[in-house]
Amino acid sequence: MADGMARTTVLAGHLLDGTGAPPQADVAIQVAGGRIESIESAGASSMDRDSHVVDLRGWWVMPGLIDAHMHLWGLTPGEFVPADFETRLANARGQARALLRAGFTTVRDLGSPISPWIRDSNCTNPPAAPRILAAHVGLTGARGPWLIPQPSWWEARVVRGVASARDAVRRLHDEGVDVVKIGASTGPGAEGFGDIPTLTVGEIRAVCEAAHRVGLPVAAHAIGSEAVRRCVVGGVDTIEHGYGLSDDVCDLVAASDTWIVPTLRTRAVRASPEAKATAREQMDTLRRGATAGIRYAAGTDSVGDAFTLHGPGNALEVELMGRVLSPDAALAAGTREAARMLGIDGETGTVEVGKCADLIAVPEDPRQDLSVLQRVAFVMRDGKAARSTVRAAGH
Numbered sequence: 547m548a549d550g551m552a553r554t555t556v557l558a559g560h561l562l563d564g565t566g567a568p569p570q571a572d573v574a575i576q577v578a579g580g581r582i583e584s585i586e587s588a589g590a591s592s593m594d595r596d597s598h599v600v601d602l603r604g605w606w607v608m609p610g611l612i613d614a615h616m617h618l619w620g621l622t623p624g625e626f627v628p629a630d631f632e633t634r635l636a637n638a639r640g641q642a643r644a645l646l647r648a649g650f651t652t653v654r655d656l657g658s659p660i661s662p663w664i665r666d667s668n669c670t671n672p673p674a675a676p677r678i679l680a681a682h683v684g685l686t687g688a689r690g691p692w693l694i695p696q697p698s699w700w701e702a703r704v705v706r707g708v709a710s711a712r713d714a715v716r717r718l719h720d721e722g723v724d725v726v727k728i729g730a731s732t733g734p735g736a737e738g739f740g741d742i743p744t745l746t747v748g749e750i751r752a753v754c755e756a757a758h759r760v761g762l763p764v765a766a767h768a769i770g771s772e773a774v775r776r777c778v779v780g781g782v783d784t785i786e787h788g789y790g791l792s793d794d795v796c797d798l799v800a801a802s803d804t805w806i807v808p809t810l811r812t813r814a815v816r817a818s819p820e821a822k823a824t825a826r827e828q829m830d831t832l833r834r835g836a837t838a839g840i841r842y843a844a845g846t847d848s849v850g851d852a853f854t855l856h857g858p859g860n861a862l863e864v865e866l867m868g869r870v871l872s873p874d875a876a877l878a879a880g881t882r883e884a885a886r887m888l889g890i891d892g893e894t895g896t897v898e899v900g901k902c903a904d905l906i907a908v909p910e911d912p913r914q915d916l917s918v919l920q921r922v923a924f925v926m927r928d929g930k931a932a933r934s935t936v937r938a939a940g941h
């Protein structure tokens with residue numbers, strides 16, 4: 547091409563492009579201007595002499611992972627006390643980099659005042675963070691989950707009534723959020739499932755109408771049948787956690803345009819009886835919801851504390867989903883389906899011509915063993931390599 551753009555050729559031993567198509571062996575992926583320009587058989591590829599070559603012939607190449615529910619709170623691991631803003635920002639930058647290096651090329655932060663800062667200073671080469679969709683701070687009702695006195699990294703604004711809900715959305719829009727987060731039920735807490743609704747259908751509808759008018763989706767923290775029912779009727783786009791649901795409410799969600807992000811990791815990694823009971827409830831709802839036909843995306847609810855460090859462990863979510871869903875469906879929940887849910891499937895989520903070159907390499911077929919997602923050796927985001935330990939791994 548006469549455009550003079552630097553071109554990279556990725557040679558993939560196997561390509562699992564994430565569209566649902568069977569894997570292809572020995573593929574050459576041409577990348578230019580951050581996007582995938584062509585995908586062809588390596589033998590047939592006419593390689594540009596000046597092209598930079600990334601040799602992944604011993605590896606499985608697939609789309610970059612998406613964590614559709616996480617929090618960059620900037621905690622100092624082991625210290626569950628909020629530090630000053632500069633320290634949190636530095637911690638969060640390190641955690642964002644760890645996520646990218648673990649294969650997460652996109653994340654959605656559903657509540658942290660730190661993330662917009664990282665999102666907006668995120669154009670370095672090599673890239674230092676995933677693509678970030680940020681909610682900033684959440685909105686909740688007067689009985690919201692965040693109204694118990696909490697350290698200041700759990701920030702939420704209270705809405706009381708329809709006018710207040712609209713004003714709160716306008717303010718968030720002015721502040722540059724990518725998504726509006728609401729807390730529509732209590733919990734989860736040590737006391738149990740925490741399924742008390744905190745917002746009325748009228749308040750939820752007011753938030754959704756105001757947000758949709760300015761092109762913003764709404765994500766709702768909601769646990770239990772009544773809170774989830776109100777969210778679906780009120781028109782939210784995504785339900786976060788979404789467990790403890792009756793079969794009727796599973797059917798209601800399945801018949802709507804609403805997605806669920808089950809957030810399994812945060813409970814699965816804890817050993818307390820409450821966490822184990824919640825984890826069982828989550829798996830039970832996921833099993834019944836999948837049968838009902840609910841659409842799912844993977845999101846961990848990781849916060850970067852000692853239990854949920856940001857990094858390779860975020861990919862545990864896909865493995866946990868794979869205990870209920872098929873391996874293909876679990877992989878899609880962490881890639882293609884998550885991109886669809888976030889409205890960025892024209893940009894990422896699959897390895898296809900025209901999309902951003904968001905690629906990772908894993909040592910084996912992930913459909914045979916989803917735990918290989920925690921052993922990502924190569925990461926490219928927007929055509930720029932963010933990690934390569936391919937040689938060190940001995941291939």
Ligand SMILES: [Zn+2]
Binds near residue numbers: 615616617656847
């Ligand atoms: Zn969360």
